[in-house]
Every structure is written in structure tokens, then in C-alpha cells.
Amino acid sequence: MVELSVAGDGLYRRGFAGDTFNTLWHFARNAPAGWRAAYLTALGTDTMSDEMLGFFDAAGIETDAVRRIEGASPGLYMIHLRDGERSFSYWRDMAAAKRLADDEAHLDRIFSSGDAFYFSGITLAILPKAGRKRLLERVERARASGKLVAFDPNIRPRLWPDTATAKAAIEAAAKVSTLCLPSFDDERAAFGDETPEATAARYHGLGVGEVVVKDGGGAALVSWGDGRQSETVACVPPKQLVDTTGAGDSFNAAYLAARLGGIGPMEATLAGHRLASHVVGGHGALVG
Numbered sequence: 486m487v488e489l490s491v492a493g494d495g496l497y498r499r500g501f502a503g504d505t506f507n508t509l510w511h512f513a514r515n516a517p518a519g520w521r522a523a524y525l526t527a528l529g530t531d532t533m534s535d536e537m538l539g540f541f542d543a544a545g546i547e548t549d550a551v552r553r554i555e556g557a558s559p560g561l562y563m564i565h566l567r568d569g570e571r572s573f574s575y576w577r578d579m580a581a582a583k584r585l586a587d588d589e590a591h592l593d594r595i596f597s598s599g600d601a602f603y604f605s606g607i608t609l610a611i612l613p614k615a616g617r618k619r620l621l622e623r624v625e626r627a628r629a630s631g632k633l634v635a636f637d638p639n640i641r642p643r644l645w646p647d648t649a650t651a652k653a654a655i656e657a658a659a660k661v662s663t664l665c666l667p668s669f670d671d672e673r674a675a676f677g678d679e680t681p682e683a684t685a686a687r688y689h690g691l692g693v694g695e696v697v698v699k700d701g702g703g704a705a706l707v708s709w710g711d712g713r714q715s716e717t718v719a720c721v722p723p724k725q726l727v728d729t730t731g732a733g734d735s736f737n738a739a740y741l742a743a744r745l746g747g748i749g750p751m752e753a754t755l756a757g758h759r760l761a762s763h764v765v766g767g768h769g770a771l772v773g
């Protein structure tokens with residue numbers, strides 16, 4: 486999406502962001518040896534889409550998997566801040582990304598070439614029902630062939646028609662994932678979990694081997710080996726709190742980069758905290 490982040494005095498800065506993109510952007514900057522980042526999404530053929538594609542390229546993100554759709558354009562969101570805590574306004578009804586899973590042959594080509602996959606509850610929320618099904622079928626095959634599949638439920642109630650639909654889609658996604666990175670506040674609101682441990686147990690129960698439950702600026706619970714081992718890892722307090730946009734996404738990027746680089750779950754969680762704590766010190770989702 487196009488992002489409008491606060492620049493002061495009623496001014497907004499135009500950036501590019503979106504939850505999975507934020508994770509990929511940070512991943513590309515921190516990727517372990519031998520890993521490359523590619524984005525499966527859809528853009529239009531307008532000037533904004535061209536600029537966005539140039540931005541991906543400059544960030545070291547491969548663009549082969551981007552579908553270009555004649556006449557379509559990207560979605561847009563604006564960040565509002567209250568004491569550093571963000572909320573969003575969206576203009577995305579016609580966003581090209583909603584059609585990222587329309588083309589089966591395209592999906593098959595991308596899924597056959599990737600070694601690890603990452604998607605989110607926002608990915609699922611913006612897709613039509615048929616697109617969601619097509620995507621999850623490919624994800625399921627990737628998992629069955631032993632690939633890492635990471636999923637952040639990133640629950641945005643406004644993007645779903647109702648809670649029951651959101652919960653069903655998130656559970657279906659968790660069942661085909663190997664790693665889940667939920668946020669406790671979202672999970673408590675949607676699923677009624679009383680503790681981060683309950684969130685982790687629920688995802689392990691759906692067959693997820695490794696779960697990291699983030700808790701805003703608090704400690705994270707990491708639980709691995711199908712829940713046989715778990716630890717609480719204290720957060721890294723930020724030097725300054727400016728804008729929480731993208732904190733969880735950057736956490737996920739650092740965690741994934743660490744794990745794919747062979748680092749253990751506890752140290753990977755610490756790497757996640759460190760990057761998130763840096764990202765909340767600047768405006769917008771992408772803080773270099």
C-alpha cells in the first residue's frame with residue numbers, strides 16, 4: 486500500500502508499506518547468507534505502481550512474483566498517532582493486491598520456486614473467498630514438502646465481515662503453518678485467550694510446531710518443539726516511542742532472519758525485540 490505517515494504540522498510523508506511487505510523489507514536488510522526475498526503481490530500499471538516496483542527493487546526485493554493488472558492501482562492507508570500508538574484509515578476497496586491469488590498458474594510458479602513462505606491474516610482478509618482457498622492450498626503443499634511456513638494472524642477486525650469468518654480463516658491458516666507469530670491483544674480479543682500461554686497452546690493444538698506470542702511493548706513468549714519447550718523473553722525498551730506502526734512486522738522479520746540463519750528460538754526472539762524497539766523510534770512502518 487501507499488502509506489501516509491505523520492510528518493508534523495499537518496504534513497504527511499508518502500511511503501510504501503503493508504504488513505507482509507514491512508516484514509519482507511526488514512528481512513531483505515537482515516537476510517542470512519543464501520536467502521533472497523521476493524514478494525508475491527499484485528500492482529496496477531499506473532505511475533504509483535511503477536514507483537512502488539522501483540522501491541521494491543531498490544530494497545533488494547525480487548519483483549518477478551508481482552502481477553501487474555491493467556487499470557488497477559495500489560491501496561492507501563494513513564497513520565494516526567496518539568501518544569505514539571497508531572491507528573489507521575484505509576482506502577483499499579479497489580486495491581490490486583486483492584487479486585494476488587487470482588491466477589493459479591502464477592501461484593504455482595511462485596510456490597514451486599520458494600523455500601520459505603510468510604503470509605498474514607491481512608493477506609487472507611483482503612482476498613476473496615476463492616483466492617484465500619487457492620493460496621492456502623499452495624501453502625499446505627509447501628508445508629507438506631517440508632518448507633517453513635510462517636504466519637502472523639495480524640487480526641484487523643475492520644477487514645473482516647465478522648469475527649466468526651476471521652477466526653475460521655485464521656485457524657485454517659494456522660493448520661498449514663509451521664511457525665505462528667500472533668499478538669496477544671488481538672488473540673485475546675478474537676479468541677478470548679486469558680494468557681499468552683493459552684494463545685501458544687491453542688496454536689500448538691492446531692498443529693503449529695513453533696509459536697511466538699508478542700505482547701506490544703511487553704515480553705514475548707516463545708514456544709517450540711510442539712510446545713515441549715518455552716521461554717518468556719523480556720522486551721528491549723525503545724530509546725524513544727514515536728510510532729508503533731510496523732513493530733510486530735519488524736519483530737517477525739528479525740525472528741525469521743535469525744531462525745533461517747540457524748539461530749535458536751530464544752536468541753531469535755531477542756533479535757525480534759531489538760529490531761521492533763528500533764522501528765518504534767521513527768515514523769512509518771519502515772525505519773532503516
Ligand SMILES: O=C(O)C(=O)C[C@H](O)[C@H](O)CO
Nearest residue numbers: 502503504607730731734770
Ligand atoms: O493495516 C494494514 O493493512 C497494513 O498493512 C498497514 C500497516 O503497515 C500494518 O498494519 C502495520 O502492521
